[in-house]
């Protein structure tokens with residue numbers, strides 16, 4: 001059965017990552033006759049250059065028709081001065097909204113071999129394996145009204161709105177509980193219920209949903225405390241479920257526990273979940289501008305994202321606790337891989353290129369295949 005995969009490399013580091021991810025996908029495709037049919041299109045700055053908009057309607061239609069979309073990164077200095085409504089990031093927000101990709105899975109995993117890549121003490125972070133489930137199509141990112149008005153005294157005032165409906169909260173809470181159920185059975189819902197009305201409803205609805213998951217231990221935490229706990233004792237968490245903006249911030253914080261956002265994948269799922277895995281980047285232009293991420297190289301994220309597409313059960317199963325991500329997710333093989341990456345990263349020019357990452361993965365493939373366990377490779 002053929003599966004259509006739409007590749008949207010985006011800008012900056014995106015095409016570089018994607019070229020390697022595609023090699024890995026093609027390798028798996030050939031080896032296991034998976035029937036993947038890859039096609040390419042543009043998003044972000046590349047789409048602005050070609051179509052004048054960051055996501056053309058025909059690209060959106062192709063994404064809708066595809067079984068999965070693999071997306072790189074968007075944005076860059078070239079498009080910095082463009083007005084907000086057609087900035088490269090709008091392409092990302094549009095594809096999320098239009099495809100209903102409300103469930104964003106952002107793991108932060110630190111292999112013991114990389115413990116000293118973190119800025120935190122190794123004992124605090126070694127073996128870290130947490131998952132942030134971020135609501136991706138609601139809240140303040142999309143809330144109306146928003147805009148700028150003139151006050152009576154003549155000064156301008158800008159405003160955004162943070163709305164959450166019960167159904168929006170319920171469906172993301174379910175993703176959180178489902179994930180916790182197949183991992184460590186602990187879910188922490190993060191909100192600001194001591195201040196925000198939307199958070200009060202969030203907490204209430206999460207409590208209701210919890211009744212269907214008696215086997216999962218639910219806790220609640222205010223977002224400011226969660227930010228603190230993530231650097232104090234991150235291993236206390238298993239799955240965190242939170243809203244769009246808190247998830248944006250906390251997932252960056254969590255990624256840095258592992259030393260680099262560049263090594264971590266992300267998936268954005270729609271309500272079908274099955275067959276609709278869409279890998280989304282963990283970083284946008286902002287991160288690169290801020291110097292959090294090297295503009296070229298230093299990333300194996302595309303490789304991991306490609307692996308995510310290959311995971312049977314489409315994405316969610318991939319984030320089971322203890323199930324190591326990446327192509328060839330057997331812990332030992334993965335361990336060798338990351339150790340190799342680490343060496344090339346901290347020796348020499350201090351960087352590991354996507355190509356090097358892909359080569360490492362590809363070189364491990366026969367090892368894993370030899371073990372005769374296809375599921376381990378996929």
Ligand code: IPM
Pocket residue numbers: 089092093248281282283284285286
């Ligand atoms: C992310 C990014 C995006 C977001 C930007 C680029 C719009 O920061 O995926 O986390 O804020 O969601």
Ligand code: MN
Pocket residue numbers: 248249252282284
């Ligand atoms: Mn972000």
